[in-house]
Amino acid sequence: MPSATEQKIIDVAVRLFASQGYDATSVQEIVKAAEVTKGALYHYFRSKDDLLFEIYRLLITAQSADMDRIIGLGLSAAETVREILASLVISTAERVDETAVFVRELHRLGEDRMTDFRAERRRYHETFLAVVEKGQADGEFSSVVPADTVVRIALGVVNQLPMWFRPDGQKTPAQLAGEIADFVLAGLR
Amino acid sequence: MPSATEQKIIDVAVRLFASQGYDATSVQEIVKAAEVTKGALYHYFRSKDDLLFEIYRLLITAQSADMDRIIGLGLSAAETVREILASLVISTAERVDETAVFVRELHRLGEDRMTDFRAERRRYHETFLAVVEKGQADGEFSSVVPADTVVRIALGVVNQLPMWFRPDGQKTPAQLAGEIADFVLAGLR
DNA sequence: GCCACCCTACCGACCGGTCGGTATGCCCAC
DNA sequence: GTGGGCATACCGACCGGTCGGTAGGGTGGC
Numbered sequence: 001m002p003s004a005t006e007q008k009i010i011d012v013a014v015r016l017f018a019s020q021g022y023d024a025t026s027v028q029e030i031v032k033a034a035e036v037t038k039g040a041l042y043h044y045f046r047s048k049d050d051l052l053f054e055i056y057r058l059l060i061t062a063q064s065a066d067m068d069r070i071i072g073l074g075l076s077a078a079e080t081v082r083e084i085l086a087s088l089v090i091s092t093a094e095r096v097d098e099t100a101v102f103v104r105e106l107h108r109l110g111e112d113r114m115t116d117f118r119a120e121r122r123r124y125h126e127t128f129l130a131v132v133e134k135g136q137a138d139g140e141f142s143s144v145v146p147a148d149t150v151v152r153i154a155l156g157v158v159n160q161l162p163m164w165f166r167p168d169g170q171k172t173p174a175q176l177a178g179e180i181a182d183f184v185l186a187g188l189r
Numbered sequence: 190m191p192s193a194t195e196q197k198i199i200d201v202a203v204r205l206f207a208s209q210g211y212d213a214t215s216v217q218e219i220v221k222a223a224e225v226t227k228g229a230l231y232h233y234f235r236s237k238d239d240l241l242f243e244i245y246r247l248l249i250t251a252q253s254a255d256m257d258r259i260i261g262l263g264l265s266a267a268e269t270v271r272e273i274l275a276s277l278v279i280s281t282a283e284r285v286d287e288t289a290v291f292v293r294e295l296h297r298l299g300e301d302r303m304t305d306f307r308a309e310r311r312r313y314h315e316t317f318l319a320v321v322e323k324g325q326a327d328g329e330f331s332s333v334v335p336a337d338t339v340v341r342i343a344l345g346v347v348n349q350l351p352m353w354f355r356p357d358g359q360k361t362p363a364q365l366a367g368e369i370a371d372f373v374l375a376g377l378r
Numbered sequence: 379g380c381c382a383c384c385c386t387a388c389c390g391a392c393c394g395g396t397c398g399g400t401a402t403g404c405c406c407a408c
Numbered sequence: 409g410t411g412g413g414c415a416t417a418c419c420g421a422c423c424g425g426t427c428g429g430t431a432g433g434g435t436g437g438c
Binding site for chain 4: 026027028038039042047048
Binding site: 019020021022023024104105107108142144145146149150152153156157159160161163164176179180182183184186187188189 | 208211212213293294296333334341345346349350352353365369372375377378
């Protein structure tokens, strides 16, 4: 349970990192915008990198939990794919800044954290892959395009979302989620 | 026609920017790795930003030329989409570093250059969009998913390519290009 | 009831080091 | 001899991080 000060620092950091990039944002800038002092920031975070990692952690945790929940529903392959994609698109659209930072600054993770991250992403990827492969094996999906390429395409789209999705645009996240899921499922028939 | 020194600086900069990020790469590092001096770098480039922008310019110019060439062939909508995607995937796979830098550091462009860039990307986007819309109007493609979403998905996949494509992986760029084009076209039927 | 003690939360001046960029001049091809 | 193509020495700004200190609330001994 983060304190109000800690939460404020994270919120401001996400916004600044998203709009200017991690390196281009100084710690001074963050504390000024968050109306706290450097002492406060370094009281809660061991380093600037730690702050960045905390942003990642919150995002990854939420996404993994979401996927596990959907898998647990025991739906058909098509319904599972639709649910996973839709929920991923919606949660990403609601957190464009976090996702933008995440995608852009991923390479900054240190050795250890990168290893942890890869393991978690691999798990995520393979869970999704298994759903698609099962759908293909059962004849519910076409096998023309290999399952791994399909998964790469589907997840890639979501990562690119921050590049063009605008919260004040014409389409709601839910609409968009429907369209993207429709398209991917159409490609699987 | 760039001199050998200039080309060397660009090549090295692309490699370093791709692996460490723009801000995390110092000018010192670039000149050392390129075996030139700071004087040489600042002789050819007005600033570090200029160097980055030159990388963008080379990439965008090549992509736009490619698309114009394909449009000029006068193929059917499906064939045009296939050609555009395939050639984009292949050229991106051959230039993963440039693309990685491009996608990751886009936000660093200054006001003016950002405006220019948006205009060029818009042109690119709309050219592709027009092909899809024509295909839908002619009944060659399904209209279930709006054309703009399809274009966003297709181009998004390409931008994400550097995240997972490995030149030494199992699939050749041409194979991958085929699979991606297949999938997008399947989604359009 | 109160005081000594401590602990968490926070402050902000300051530090060593690095950064992008510049000023100046050599040198060789033409 | 002169100008393009560099080399070298150097600058001031700014960066992430530190550190001695403080404010204020809880708490146990008496």
